Amino acid sequence: MNVIEEIKKAYELRTVSWKQKGKLLDTDCGLKRVVLWSDDNLLKWHVKWRDQTGRNSVAIADRMIRTATGHPWIEVNGKYVTLHDEVEGSYDRAGHEKAWGLLIGTMLKAGLEASQEFSTLCQEKTYSFGQCLSAVHQLGKQFTVLESVKQCLVEADKRLKQAEEVKKAAGECLLPIMDQPLSVLHGKQIFNILFYKGSHHEPIRGYLPLRHFLRDWLKECGPHSLKKLLHCINEHYSLQQEQGLLLLAELLMPWELVHCVEQLETKELAHIISTVEQFEQNWDFNRILLHCYSEWLDEKRRKVAL
């Protein structure tokens, strides 16, 4: 079957031609992106979170365009095909915390609601401090450059234990599932709308994608804007109770160490040096992020107490 003909028929488009074969279509309704899916459960998750994140005119996810009969996808040659808007201009970060807060807040809300329904889809990242420790000690014998990584081990262990304690304090509650990666670079702009381009990957359970997002935001926009963003997220998804503690636990987790150890497997000196530099930078930024987030949580608590 000819994909382009099927799309034209199902979406009742008047003119359709490839702008970039297999990826971008030029239609009478504007530029449309074509995405192919093989797993229908994964596709259903992506339809769900995007739909729930798109019911406003301020910040929306790139939802699946409906066919003439109202279906979010078509089946062609055993694959599922979805159609999306293609938007190019990037959306600003600092000064636009409200729109980003709405986007992330509604994404988290959708992720929490769908947490059980799509639990089998999720990737779980496990943390083994023991493995990190032995890898760093072994590599440290060969490369002196790993000294800064070694110095962080005590603090990493402490943070890991603190994270476990915070998780315990939060109790047994569900974690949201999230699209990954969650990146500021995926925010596009059209008619002043924040248009977020989602991935077609499996979701991840927990706040790791949000942690990366907040760290990037901090790097680019600074602590004041980060707090404003947290405040805006909190308007749509409460971070003041258990979920806020679970995010705190995620920020405490020394993931930088795992990432660094994974990268060190290549054993090429140039690569090792840049990995360590990246580690040092991320370690420092994560400290600031943790500090900003704890400060924001305290401010919120103080306001409630007053």
Place this chain on the structure above:
Amino acid sequence: MSTSSEGINYGPVLFQYDLYPEKIEDHGQAKKVMSRRGTFALKETSMTEEEQEWFIHVIQRLSELGYHQVVPLYPTKHGDYVVRSGNYTYYLMPWFSAEPRYEYDKDELVIHEIGKIHQLTLKEQDFSQEVVDYSFQYLMQRWESRQLEMERFAEESERMTYMSPFALTYLSHFHQMMRLAEDAKRKLRDWYDICHSEQRYRSVLCHGQLSSQHLLFSHMGEPHLLNFERAVLDTPVRDLAYFFRKAVHQPTWTRETGSKLFELYQRHIELSEEERYLLVSYMSFPEPIFSSIEMYHNQRGQHSQIELVNRLEKRISAMRHIREFCDDILSLPLPAKPEDEFFEGEKEDHM
């Protein structure tokens, strides 16, 4: 009159429909959107999320019931029927501006269409003493407080050394209005008593804002109702009272017009005795006069005395039309009761 709608950014809303307008004209709450893909009506309104859901449900339910004379809603490219932007809710429809296909009066078509909707959605409700008691007491209290306000305004006006033209006009019709109010309350009591004895109450899907302004003609000249934003499940009397109260203001209105429209409606649903009393009570209470006084109090600076007096006189004259029309409603024969039909059949057999 339409004006070009400049300065308002409808881009984020129209993007949801993949519409890139060449021109947008302002027609009050409706915006006429002209684009390469056709001409559309974009309605701007205020609705809560719950109201939005109900509104969409109403349109879909009518279609499921086989009623297709509703101006259709176009879904966005993502399948939603409404778009929320800022404090407003928007929905898109085709732009209907054709002339009627048949030579019917517009009011007759409205009554015919609402009759069909009421007939399709008619439901005998389980009689609830509590609901009827509450409705009766609520309305009675509301009307009594309105009456009190009207009496207060009459006393104030009488105390004035120099009476305003508005106060003078009001005072000269005051007793007549009070009689109407008392009559409305009596009829409400009649409705309540019959409801009690018959233990019955029925509901339909009411349009909520029924008027000839909410009827448009498709390109084929077929009549279509629109604006179901205030649709509600209630007594059929709700729509009829709203409609007739507006209709009597038209210069072409006559007593015969009213009877004809009422009979036309009764071809779809015959109102029971208590429903007729309720309709008469709703219509006869001088609510429009009360609103004129409120307007006089609150917006005196915005309108001239002559405007306010004209408005009041028009409403008083409309109340007179309503009075005559109410007499006609009550004088029409009541629908046959099941036992009457039984005996009628017997008579025929004997004949």
